[in-house]
Amino acid sequence: MALVDSNAFVSMSSSADQDYPPSNILDPSENVFWMTTGLYPQEFIITFKEPIDIREIRFVTTNVKRFVMSSTSNQEPKNFETLLEKTLPNSENKLQTTPHTLDRSVEVRHFKCVILAGYDSFASVHALKFDSGNSRSSKKY
Numbered sequence: 001m002a003l004v005d006s007n008a009f010v011s012m013s014s015s016a017d018q019d020y021p022p023s024n025i026l027d028p029s030e031n032v033f034w035m036t037t038g039l040y041p042q043e044f045i046i047t048f049k050e051p052i053d054i055r056e057i058r059f060v061t062t063n064v065k066r067f068v069m070s071s072t073s074n075q076e077p078k079n080f081e082t083l084l085e086k087t088l089p090n091s092e093n094k095l096q097t098t099p100h101t102l103d104r105s106v107e108v109r110h111f112k113c114v115i116l117a118g119y120d121s122f123a124s125v126h127a128l129k130f131d132s133g134n135s136r137s138s139k140k141y
Contacts, residue, residue, distance in 0.1 A: 007049035011077065011110070014042045025125050030060050030095065033124040036115065042123065043114040045077055051109045053132045057084065059098040060127035064088055065117040077110040090119045095126060105132065 013022035013034070020035035022044055036042040051073055059067075066087045070080035083106065088096050108130075115123055 008046050011045050011047035013044040020124070025128055028127070028129075030126040033062075033126040036118070036123045038121060040118055041114050041116050043112060044125075046111045046128070047077065048109055048111075051107050052130065053105050054108055054111075054130040055102050055105045056131035057098075057100045057102070058127065058129040058131075059100075059113075059125075061088075061096045061098070061115075061123060061125050062091070062093055063118045063120040063123040064096060064115055064125075065090070065119050067113060067115045069111070069113050071106055071108040071111045073107040073109050075109065077112070080110070080112050081106075093120075 008026060010022040010025060015037035016022055017035050017037055020033055022034045024032045024034045025044060025046070034044070054071075057069065059069075061067075066085075068082060068085040070082045072078065072080045083102060084100055086098065086100070088098060111130075113125075113128070
């Protein structure tokens with residue numbers, strides 16, 4: 001199941017461009033993307049109408065140098081717990097694919113990603129995918 005089909009929506013973003021809107025993060029195609037608009041940090045929050053369980057994250061970007069991802073299962077988007085903080089190598093404007101498996105399954109209602117630094121004035125998010133990581137009934141978002 002794609003994020004766009006899982007009742008997920010972008011509830012907050014620090015920037016928006018009408019040609020590259022934050023809603024593009026939810027599109028399963030890596031050919032569309034959300035483009036930041038300048039200074040860092042840049043962030044977005046994805047909210048799920050019903051909580052999901054995640055164990056694996058796949059993040060596809062360009063020009064992202066450092067980011068942190070966090071989540072909360074609270075009804076309101078507050079009291080986030082850090083899941084992952086990472087520095088990526090410079091890919092010279094090519095896609096950066098970052099897969100990560102968490103050490104445990106996490107219930108998520110709100111998922112926040114903060115791009116702390118970039119290799120250029122602008123960075124882009126092409127895809128964000130989640131997997132429950134349960135091989136018996138693995139759900140992909």
